[in-house]
Amino acid sequence: MALADRFLTLGRDVHSGEVLARGGDPEAHSILQRNGFVPVARLHETYHRLPVGLDEAEEKRLAARAVARLRAVKYGVDTDDVFDTEMREPHYLPLGSSVAYLAEQIRDATTSDEVADALTELTASHDGVLIALGEVLAATAAFYQDLGQPPDPHTAKRLQYLAEHRLAVLWSDLAHMRNGLADRHQDHPPAQRVHRRGRTGRARSLRRLRLPATPAAPDHHSRRRSCRTGTHAALIAPFPPEEPMHDPTPDTSLGSFAAVLAGELPGAWTSAYHRDRGGLNTHHVLTDAVWDMNEVAEALAKHPVDHCAVLQRHDGTRLFVTEQPGPAEGYLIAALAPDDVPAEAFRGVREPDGIAVDADPFSAAENITFDLLPRYYVAAHQVFKNAEHLTRESSAEERLVMTWSDGALVVDKPDRADITRVLTDHGFVLDTARAVLVLPGDDTARQAASVRATGERLSALGIGTVLRHPPTRPALDTTPVAPPATSSAPSALRR
Known part of the structure; x- marks a missing residue:
């Protein structure tokens, strides 16, 4: 360990106001x-801070005590005056040292029997270290279960999972290794013992420690009473070492996996398990919506889906x-494409494989x-954006153009009979020769009222009204210039 790691700074940060400790x-x-x-x-450093919500007196007490304990084991601590202290608390070995x-x-160890004895302290079915660790996990799970915050039941579930599946597998494997070594009665090769004697300073110091005696185990009845307390007492049931090795594979059935997964994802998720239909594959409705063009799509194309699960967020x-x-x-997990979105909205959007x-x-x-x-x-943001654009295009307002002509308003005869009926109801007259409807301008007040009434009724049909003046006519005694003939050659630039 570098000499610099024997020095720490502990004080109140001038920017955040937190009590921080750095180094060590x-x-x-x-x-x-x-x-x-x-x-x-953090990305470039690791430091320590006091918990939030403490009053100033409690912060001072904890910081000063940390300074005293660090200096008691010869650490150099540069601290604020308010946290400085001449106290030196005695340093006791933590439980982990045992x-x-x-x-x-x-x-x-020189024989397999000695290693078996050491592993027994870990795997003893009544008071071994791993059994005690299971009790700690069970007690913590029970504490979280009744704590009252929304994430707490999920934390309790995770602790339960760790105790039942992770810790149980570790105990089982070590217990059978211990039993196997106990039966071998084999000496360890001396050359390998010499090779393994490279130790850290911490390991050498531990050899010289006189550890306290192991506390006596509680009697059978008190043990049973402690096992009955808490909602997760089943987690700490001892595993008899003389029984055959149980299957270490955790319960990872699809339905259970999906249910636990739903509780671990951010947000409020629900899980729906779609079970096997007895060979009748009815899951194509879901698989067709899988938004993937890589590993999951390839697997679905080659292998029928007997059962599956769908997680859905609010x-x-x-x-x-x-x-x-x-x-x-293991499992394959893919997003399902959004519902009620036109297929054209997915064009050009990369699948979130x-x-x-x-x-x-x-x-x-x-x-x-x-x-x-x-x-x-x-991907979903782009799809919804495309869908919104398509909706605007498809729902673009249809317009009816009324063109002024010598004081009258002229409208090309619409294809829709309901539009024609609105126009004729408000004074437009059909000119069959020109296939137009004309609103005379003899009475401009009446003409304006007719236009307003027509516009209101057409608006109710989703149709807008536009008034336009006719295109500019050429002056008298002039001839309009004819447009140039169409040619496949590039046109000349206009000045």
Whole structure:
């Protein structure tokens, strides 16, 4: 560890007003965290801050205590005067040191029996370290379940998942490794022991530590009472090591995977599982809407979908979930194209191709949030923009042109009978020879009233009215210049 890592700065930031600690090594960071500081990871640095919502007196107490504990183990701390202290609190070994000492025992082991003894502390079915960790996860899950904020039940569900699927698999594998080593009674090759003796300063110091005795385990009845408390007591049920190894594969059935995934995605999502129809493939309505031209589309083209799930958010965003074909364990997830959008709106828009994820809803939620959904937002925005443009074009207001001619208003005879009827109802007269309708201008007041009434009725039909003057006529005794003959050669530039 670099010498610079033995120095820290701790003080109130002049810009944010937060109490921040910068510098130090992992041991110093652990001391800060045990004094209430929260780690903050930025792009170019990692520092610690006190939690939000503390009053000034509590901030002073926690900061001064952190300074005292850091200096007690020979860290240099540059701090504000208000946090400076001459106190030096005694430094006790944390609980993690007892577990870390097992690693030192394994490094120094000469036989498989010694390693089996060390692993027993981890895997003991009644009071092993992993069983105790399961109790911690269960208690934390129960705490979150009743905490009252909207995200809290999802956090409790995640803790339950970690205890049931992640921790249980770890315990099972280590327990069977321990049992196998206990049966081998094999010496470890001395050359390999020498090779493994390269240790960090922390490991060498742990060898010399005299650890406190392991506290006595609670009796059977108190253990059962503790197991019955909390809603997640089933998470900490011991795993008998003498039983055959259970299947470590977590319950990742499609319906369960989609339900947990819906709770991990940002926003309010619902999950709908579309089960197998007994060989009758009725899922083509969904697969046809999959917005993908890559891996997911290829899989759907080659393999029929027996069952699938659809996640939907309150804003209409939908995700299609199906199993990966073949022996692969995992799922394919793709966005579904927006509903009620004309096909022409998708022209020129790149598909937000789907992704393949492992059978872990939590890592899948991260992949969706930071990979799939951003591409979907870009594509959907362009599609909706195109659809809006198409709607404006299709719903462009039809216009009826009235042209002035010697005081009268002339309208070409419309193709629609209802428009013709509106015009004739308000004084327009059909001139069959010219195929036009004419509104005389003998009475200009009446003519204006007729135009207003006609415009109101046509507007109710979605038709606008435009009044135009006739094109300018050539002056007397002049002849209009005839337009040049059409030619395939480029026309000359006009001056």
